Amino acid sequence: MIAEYLFFILIFPGLLFTAVLGLIVGWVDRKVSARFQFRVGPPFFQNFNDFFKLLGKETIIVKDSIHYMFITAPLIAFGMLVIVSVMVGTALFYNQGFGGDIIVIMYLLMVYSVMVIFGGASSGNVYSSIGAGREIKLLLGDELVFILITLVPIIQSGYQLQLTEILQFQFMNGAVIASLSGFIAFVLGLIAIQAKMTLPPFHIPEAETELVEGPLMEYSGGLLAFWKLNHFMMYVVFPLLLILLFLGGFHLQGLGILWAVLKYLLIVVLIIIIKNTNPRVRIDSALNFFWKYATPLAFVAVILAVLGV
Amino acid sequence: MHNIKETFIQNMGDKIHDSIDKKLRLYFEVDNQNLHEVVDYLFKELGCRLSTATAMEVYRGLEVLYHFSHDDSGQYFCPRVVMTNKDNPAMPSIAPLVKGAEWIEREMAEYWGITFEGHPRPEPLLTKEHPKGEGLDQPFRIRRMS
Amino acid sequence: MADNLYLLIILVPFFIALVNLILPVNIRKILTFLALLYGLYLSYQLYVVQPATENFYFEPVFAADQLSIFTLIFIQILSVIILIFSLKGLEKQIERAFFVLYPMTVAFCNGVVISENMIVFLAFWGMSGITLYLFALLGRTADTPQTAKKTFIIVGGSDAFLLMGFVLMGFIHAGNEWSLSAIHISLNSGWAIVAFIFVLMAAFAKAGGFPMHTWVPQFSKDAPVESAAFLPASLDKLLGIYLLARMVTTLFSIDLLVNMIIVTLGALTVITAVMMAMIQHNGRKLLGYHAVSQVGYMIMGVGSGSVLAFAGGLFHMINHTIYKSNLFLTLGSVEKKTQSNNLDDLGGLGRVMPITFIMALIGALSISGIPPFNGFFSKWMIYQGLLQKTAELTAGYQIWMLVCLILAIFGSALTLASFMKFIHAVFLGQLPENLKTVKETVFNHWLATGLLSLLCIVFGIFAVQIPLRLFIAPIVAEQGWAVLGFPGLYKPLLIVLLFLVIFLIGWLVFMLTRNIRYDDVYLGGMSPSEKFRVLGTEFYNEVRSMQPFKALYDAAEKRFFDVYELGKNLTFALSGLLQKLHPGQLQLYLLYILIGTLIFIWVI
């Protein structure tokens, strides 16, 4: 029992798997982005090198900051992401879960934003404070859409609040995306995820040329390494969650493996395409977009799901 | 094209003196008390744009030369103000009339020690946080490098 | 002994309150503390003994079922902890009155909870409203009289409705009893509905539910912070939701539509109050609006008709009392150290008041429903219960219920947002120059908040083992509903342990490779300065200025949605009309008499 849990959390689908896959997918992201921009892009082990280099560097802690908060924030965020990836991963690969885990995941993902805010704001830097404010506003924007789109598979599967039940439903009745409501929800989910991962066009909190990386501005060395790792781990957590909710999970035998990889790559590439073809939006237009366009649309998807379309 | 120059001289001829007329350029000297009137006429009536102003040291004292460009004709009007008191040079500021003159007057005040009377914001422009000293009364001291 | 438990638990604090009137302040403190500890012991006795109904003149007067005992125990726990906080640091001018009112309030609240007779219930209910008014009068701000009046009118006015509701219920009910447990009314007649609405209004006014909530933020702002933590944040919540729970379980039998309406009111409470909370600049007002907003979850849970949600609602009620008093008290500590509760003036206090910061953080994370704290568990139960309920409904009701549910979940994101603002504005960000010398707060303050924070964590991680098993499961069982069942269980302990493993690994990696240097803030080469800062309070200016919220906020700031203001305007308009009808001309009065007589004759 304990060994099993330790295996889940440390090796697969937890720490090691998420971190390594995340760093590799981070490379895919950088490479594909580079190709978009007629560049060659970094070598394969670039993100690993970045990570270990940062570990070897000096960590500077702001004198007037709240030290314990500043240090623990990235580590807590790291822990939360691993937990989420374990929850998504065990449901996806081992068909294990517990009732209402989807709500737990939703709230745990909020913790990530909270930690970004605490880490940034505890440094006492003015840019970080603005970045923290933007992070929370962005969370307000995307959270509503995210809730609504997760409701669609829940409703379709007959109000099951368990990831494995939703998967089971999709094994029986086909993927959620095949329905109209599922499709709308999937598209909106991609956009909401873009915002949750603070990727362009929603990299508003970390806006490099405005806020000098925002909340991460004061981080250096090992702590920055963890933030970067966290960012790349989200490349694993969110696509897997989307696959689980909308694309019917994985069948890991025979051709299923190829399909699994394709599904995953599809989502990653879609994310990268959105990322590379849009300028950063303003925070108020982002809120506007989420509240006045995305939310009603997502709500339409929910109504359609209730009506069984 | 010449009309502009002639109109100007017709209207302001009594306020200016020592004018030098070149192709497309008109340099002339203005006294302190007439400066505002001339600048007002150039900026408001003729629609000239203030290109910049140049301060320099001449025999008689410090000279401030404004450059007004009449864009439609390519004509330049350059009113000259000469301050004979080199120790404590002062002249009226045209920044209240022409907003674009604010920076250049600050810069001249900072480097040449000229007091622009009536300037809306008399503080140094380029040496504000300079470690080696700033301030209007204490112009930045230079070291001559060979 | 056991026979007197009911009387003791009311009379001991009441007697202490009376004695306190003439004693010196220090002895008042000791006596109050001892009385409340004794009350805690008594409530434990009640829990163990479960005594029978107490009769006077053959009328049942006091009784205790699981719900009452549960409420009673938490009244004692909360009042002891808040008393610990109040022992030191209270303003000298109000100290004397405070320690009289405090045990008295506890006595009345205890009375409400264990009353079996309607009249007795009403009497205690009304008296607890009066102590609330007196507490409000203790405030030191300029708006205090206004606030006290408003509180009194809303809460006292709702008492009148409660009275009318009870009278109606007495009439509708077949027998001529005034016993609460004997009455069970189904909502099939018009008068029954009226009675239901009247009682609901009283419950809402006490708990602070929409639209009777407006006194809560003002009370929180103007009254002493201890009383804000004591009454609107804890005891009044317990009483209001206690009454609501009574209504939906024993007093009335309600159908789906009523359930839906209550849930809708709950969702509206959540969302309106939290939207108002987001834009507040005053820390106490912000907390006050949250005290309202959280009531929405309880109303949704208790009123939904789903067993799981009902249990969740009750659980949320105690959780709320815990974390909200924690938040009020931490803000109180900050306020006593910095002499300000205006968020604009604070900032960076996490550096100088780390313990208070951690306590406030735990409270904030609990209220925002972050796992593994207690707020999450009860919200999770409510959501699950509501979704279970939704699955049983028809499509139209499903969408209705889903809208409420979405509003509630989104409300919790908004709660998180406004608490980020709160935490940022008070504890994070830049420390103003004049607060550099602030020191950590006194021992009893952080002992009290520490106890509450501990409860937050324990109730979060051991939710099933402690509060659910000990208190809530018996209540549910008592109602004869199915045993509390989960479709599956979220295991907070496991998650926390696994999280700790990962956290420790991260920590280890960081500590092994660490190479730490301390330096100033990086501002593009500029030196840090006090003026380089942004205020957390201004985070939501974009939301504030976005249509349609702008119009709503503008209207709300003109108190357009305030029942009290509306009522006041209406009353003034009516009296103005009446004044116009009384010009003082004799002929006119004669005419009135004539018309009156004519109508009278015509009616007869």
Added chain:
Amino acid sequence: MSWYNKRLAKSIWVFHVSASPCNNCDIEILDLLTPKYDVERFGIKLVGSVRHADAILLSGIINDKVSPKVARIYQQAPKPVYVIGFGTCPATGCCFKQTHNKDYEQGHPIPIDLYIPGCPPKPEAMIAGVAKLMEVLNA
């Protein structure tokens, strides 16, 4: 540290400090990131905050007004950090030697580890210079 140095050689994050240059080196530095030269191939990335930097790209003569700020920036960078002087200005002062706004006797406020001369140096020369730094780190 050599293992870390090898990682560092493969992932140099640069922070650009322009200390009163003529802007040309700065533009050429940015040019390095663009498709034709693309130094991301070597793991070089431009960062916005000096806290993330491994190398400071310095251009210009570092005049008196800017020099305390440059010194400050250097202090705030996490060590190890390397300073690369781009262009002729940090090396010799170029045609601004006679300026009154720079006290050459005091020298530069920060130690410069590597000079890449040229006015401006060609991008190829810049890459060659950075490659030299990598060689040193890898050794």
Added chain:
Amino acid sequence: MSRNVVPVGPYHPLLEEAEYFTLTVDGETVTDIDLDIGWMHRGHELISERKSFTQSIYLVERICGICSTSHPLACVHAIEDVDNIEIPERAAYIRTLIGELERIHSHLLWLGLAGHFIGYDTLWMWAWKYREPVLQMIEIISGNRNHYGMMRVGGVAKDVDPASVPELRKQLDTIDSKMDMIAKAAKDDPVLKSRLKGVGVLTKQDAIDFCAVGPTSRASGVRGDVRKDEPNDAYGLVDFDEIVTENGDVYDKLVVRVLETIESTRICRQCLDKLENINGPVLNNVKEIGIGEGIGRYEAPRGEVFHYVRTDGTNRPIRHKVRAPSYVNIPTFEASCKGIPIADALITLASVDPCYCCTERSIKINHAGGDSPGINLLQLSRAKTERIRRTIHG
């Protein structure tokens, strides 16, 4: 509220150069802006007085690496204006060709950086990819990617090799086709449009009041282009349009720049045509510069560059005043940045394509004497002035 200040700079990724703004904010809305410049000050005007005319052309080239033709051109115009020196026709076309190529590269540079500033790195990379052919053309003509060193009083330093003209034409064609694509992509991108439209508006009246120049004022509907007003070099001989738009927001500034780039390729094409046909010298031999004063100006990519030269008959100017376009465009922030969010304010700060290296080049003179070692510059200057005065007035 006034104590909530966001500093921008001196080192901020928005600005490649060191500059320092303080934005007073209310939430995220900028209520006031304060500018502090001078970090790039190198004292060009003072150094220039110690250089010969030919040397000072090289010096002013290093005022700014992006406008490294505009300043020399304006400088030689000023020196030529003193004595009304004429230049050969072929030299005029070469000057115009280089000037316009510089405009193309500068505008593309701005477009890319603007993309970078609003987080659109793809636009940045694309714009800069297509900027490379321009640099290549310049390298073919002058031998350098930047700092061409082509200008001389009385002509240009180096002729364009006729054999290289076809190659230049080929490169120009690639630029042309790509420019059309970029113009379309940048102008019609709905997200970009919604991001930039109505942002940082500089009204026409403000543009006039602040005496703004170049694309900044033309985007606000104020006409004014030195190439049209005072057609020096070959500008009177080629056909091109002046781009003026009305709204004054960042998007209009983008449109003006993109359309100007297309006009520039037109001019370049005409210049290349003429270069194939016209032969002759490219440099008039100028022996000496007389006494007097001259104003030279040139429409740099950012607006009018203004040089004023006063000579005393020696081979050095006694006063050389430089006014770069950014110097008058930067103060317009005070009008255009108030009341908009930080995100908008920062792109507005970038929208005038500010060049601080240009802006801060002026002279410093020790007016009150003081402790300067060696010869007192003031006395030197006075002596010099006296000398001139004697020569002028006999």
